[in-house]
Amino acid sequence: xxxxxxxxxxxxxxxxxxxxxxxxxxxxxxxxxxxxxxxxxxxxxxxxxxxxxxxxxxxxxxxxxxxxxxxxxxxxxxxxxxxxxxxxxxxxxxxxxxxxxxxxxxxxxxxxxxxxxxxxxxxxxxxxxxxxxxxxxxxxxxxxxxxxxxxxxxxxxxxxxxxxxxxxxxxxxxxxxxxxxxxxxxxxxxxxxx
Ligand SMILES: CC(C)(COP(=O)(O)OP(=O)(O)OC[C@H]1O[C@@H](n2cnc3c(N)ncnc32)[C@H](O)[C@@H]1OP(=O)(O)O)[C@@H](O)C(=O)NCCC(=O)NCCS
Numbered sequence: 297x298x299x300x301x302x303x304x305x306x307x308x309x310x311x312x313x314x315x316x317x318x319x320x321x322x323x324x325x326x327x328x329x330x331x332x333x334x335x336x337x338x339x340x341x342x343x344x345x346x347x348x349x350x351x352x353x354x355x356x357x358x359x360x361x362x363x364x365x366x367x368x369x370x371x372x373x374x375x376x377x378x379x380x381x382x383x384x385x386x387x388x389x390x391x392x393x394x395x396x397x398x399x400x401x402x403x404x405x406x407x408x409x410x411x412x413x414x415x416x417x418x419x420x421x422x423x424x425x426x427x428x429x430x431x432x433x434x435x436x437x438x439x440x441x442x443x444x445x446x447x448x449x450x451x452x453x454x455x456x457x458x459x460x461x462x463x464x465x466x467x468x469x470x471x472x473x474x475x476x477x478x479x480x481x482x483x484x485x486x487x488x489x490x
Contacts, residue, residue, distance in 0.1 A: 318358070319463070321366075332372070337362060337382060346370070354394075358400060361382070364390065376414070376433070379468070381440065386410075395433035401440030401458065411449045412436055439474065459489060 318336035321344035321406035332350035337360035346368040354372040359382030368390040372378050378394040381402035389409045434452035445464035451466035456472040463479025477487035
């Protein structure tokens with residue numbers, strides 16, 4: 297892992313990491329601050345044309361056999377951490393913005409074009425400009441064995457319980473109970489898994 301980091305720091309782009317333990321595709325771009333930590337579990341894979349940006353003291357953990365499919369973009373800002381549990385699958389064109397802590401429990405399956413958003417601009421005062429100085433970082437927690445449909449957006453601060461199902465195209469604005477099926481904008485419960 298140490299050599300991966302120093303190589304990535306030197307190259308800044310197009311890191312190749314074709315070893316048996318884990319795999320990062322040729323065409324993936326990793327931009328890592330020297331103080332960031334990246335840990336890839338056995339059999340984990342990061343497919344082509346992904347872009348991963350890691351700021352100061354940020355952490356990224358991919359559990360064993362976790363997969364990030366092509367064209368995913370991951371940003372982990374200063375001091376933040378993203379944990380992807382073992383056997384998670386993240387479909388192509390994922391957009392993950394981690395500003396505090398994002399955890400994805402083991403076995404969770406995420407379809408294509410899903411956004412997981414860990415922050416937003418403070419916007420209540422119309423007199424003040426919208427700027428990064430007043431950015432609010434919030435954690436997002438996604439449980440184990442969750443299924444997230446295509447095109448879902450998960451907003452800052454949301455907690456999704458184990459075994460939940462999120463219907464395609466949903467905007468998740470509030471916490472989701474374990475084993476519930478939610479859908480729509482804003483996402484509402486449409487069923488319960490037995
Ligand atoms: C959420 C989902 C699993 C629900 O399937 P289901 O349990 O069979 O539910 P139903 O199709 O019977 O729908 C129940 C109700 O919810 C509504 N509904 C279902 N999915 C919805 C969605 N994504 N957005 C809004 N409403 C939805 C249905 O219109 C129906 O409403 P009605 O009772 O007023 O007629 C499914 O609709 C879905 O979105 N699957 C995701 C598929 C996907 O993204 N695959 C990617 C590859 S893994």
